[in-house]
Amino acid sequence: MRRDKSLWLVGATALVLGVTGPTGVAQAAGDPARQTLPAGDGWASEGAGTNGGSAAEASRVFTVTTWEQLRAALAVPGTAPRIVKIVGTLNATAAGCSAFEAPGYDFDRYLADYDPTVWGYENPVSGPQEDLRAASATSQGKAIKAYVPANTTVVGVGKKAGIVGGSLQIQGVDNVVVRNLTMESPLDCFPQWDPTDGATGAWNSEYDSMVVYGSTHVWIDHNTFTDGAHPDSSLPRYYGEVYQQHDGELDIVRGADLVTASWNVFADHDKTLMIGNSDSAGATDRDKLRVTLHHNLFKNVIERAPRVRFGKVDAYNNHFVVPASGYAYSLGIGQESQLVAEKNAFTVPAGVGVGTILKKWKDAPVTTVGNLVNGRPVDLLAVHNAEFPAEILRDGAGWTPVLRGRVDAPQALPGLVDHRAGAGRIC
Template sequence: MPARMCHARAIALVMGSASLALALTVPAQAAPNGGGAHHRGIERAVLPQGDGWASAEGSTTGGAAATPDHVYTVTDRAELIAAFEDAGDAPKIIRIDGTVHGNADAAGDPIGCEAYQTDGYTLDKYLAAYDPDTWGRTEVPSGPMEDARLASAKRQKDAVNVYVPSNTTIVGVGKDATVIGASIQIQNVSNVIVRNITFEDTYDCFPQWDPTDGDTGHWNSEYDNLVVHGSDHVWVDHNTFSDGDRHDADQPRYFDELYQQHDGLFDIVKGADLVTASYNVLKDHDKTMLIGNSDKAGDTDRGHLRVTLHHNLFKDLNERAPRVRFGQVDSYNNHFVATRGSVYGYSYGIGAESHLVAEHNAFSLSGEFDQAKILKKWSESSLTAGDNYVNGRRTDLIAVHNAGVPSEQLTTGAGWTPTLRTRVDHPLLVPLVVGVSAGAGRIPGA
């Protein structure tokens, strides 16, 4: 058969599959008046068998077995925390209805950074105290104003960090459930499901100035939208993560450095294990996702950090999509997008003792970006990276990286083969499937 005909048949096959995929993944219409049966299905859904690492060594069911008295509908931060405390580790379903603000007063109304300021802290005083022209650049800030910053930061931390118990499903009601300015902490627990929620703008009111960080100093901030810390069997599905209306590029510069108020969007750290993240949107951010937070955490992280990422959209992100240390990470059927004018450093960061398998993914990069920088070598580790497509063409990511960055050669072979995959789409289909299905409000019946 002529090559041209083979190519034409291949295109027809992909386009035919695309039509089928579109039909299969368009969200179903919710039933009138909230669609009781649909909503019960969403709330009590469990991770399908074989769907990534969170399906291994048991199952991930969240609060599916909750009794009626452990199903809560919450509309603000206080109600959210009260529901967690009331149910403890019993199976529970937490329904987020509307918008929940992490930085809020007792009535649930948003508050500003000034509400947390204490011990005489103001940003103007802090800037005056640690101006490099007077403080210098060889020591980190210390003294009364740094102490006041720390005290103020603790007050915000007590409000912003929300801790999730074991055996919990947190699910958004309808298509517009939103959490703004809260850091959802899945810390040292087991069996948690998070679905159908938009997470926005978990910002730090009190970043620390560190003149010793790098050549010019940096502002360092706390808080991620979602953190999986030392926990296992966690399924994060059909959520949207971003900085909301507080874009980093719009923030002021102090001491010639961006006043950075955001940390990560979604981190998996401190020995966390057996996590599946599927059909999420992560967009418009700088430092996106860490899997393993330190090169020195081998004693905690070796044998853990087993994570599956599939059918997620990573759009207009500077770095860490993800950056991997130690873990066996299976990243397949994701769509990575960098549009013209965005800031793009790299997608996959290859860190200490990482064992990343990156296969069957699609990359849509503006022509201004160097494809050799899709991969970033941080430490001496090997990876598997096959059947990936960049701008519609099958591309050997490792070969392109090694040719473009000859000083940082990567080697092939993650040392393991993923088996926990329920569905693998052709990479040419991935932009369509992910575009139709990923993100909050896209679960059929939501």
């Protein structure tokens, strides 16, 4: 009954506030919900291109103000184009972590049972409290994931639209647009302690703000990804390790293909953007994971901006503002990757080695051309290879990007991208 009521509310709102249908597209050309990915703008423009729900009829335009309404609007049957407009900030975990707890789960008991002085570091945790933690995590996962169907545009209205604690899942579909949202990273209520992770164990968490999984033709534009009110610096420690409650901001994985991410902000996060999530996924990922990243701001992120496996990834005209402490790398070169990093700008503080911008995970070729560091041309590959002679990277990704729209001089990027990227700045 509750779900039916939500659908009725969403539908009623759409009828009142919905934009015009296909016959009014020309008149609504300035409406971000009706805009489509321009031709030639990155991998998502390949083939039929990406237009999401831009041609939606009025009956399939929904305006939502709560997390429940969003999920209901996305669950309306059918693959005909739809537009979902988000007004305000939707909170997927408004009821708090206790709403997801399985009966009998007790975090203090969990800490006592798996304390390394009792459990040790040799074996993964198991037993009643771990089972209850896993059941609680499953409950949270079901509640905070929203599945975006094919031929859909999800767009924030105005300058203050967003999602807190939710995870948009773009899974096994084609033709999706997500724009103008501030996505505050989901906070995992039930991280798992893994005593076998490294020499001293680690807390591992789930849930990314957005996941593109096995989907094609996806345009992610003018969004802001952030940890918001819960930066890693605010997280407690247990067993001497950070109680990590964040995973990634954006994952593009498991056969996903033809994705353009443009004019987004990725801020204040650790493991930020992963393209390909497993070295053993060649059967699904090889010849896929074609992604374009342009005019994005990566500000104070520790690593994975992005980390790449398998894909032909074109990263151009992005601005990377490297943090003064804790920095690991920006561009991760992984299994069978073919990354082209061209005409980007890096702002690097004193004391951080420029060679660390690139990170070799596996032997794979990479192209780095026309990049600036603190306003000066730098051969990123040569500097990396000089600083890390035991981790030599090969030059030449083996392909030349042709699907590019606007290409700016890298000197202009700090001023241009910093002022125009992110939610609330959509043109």
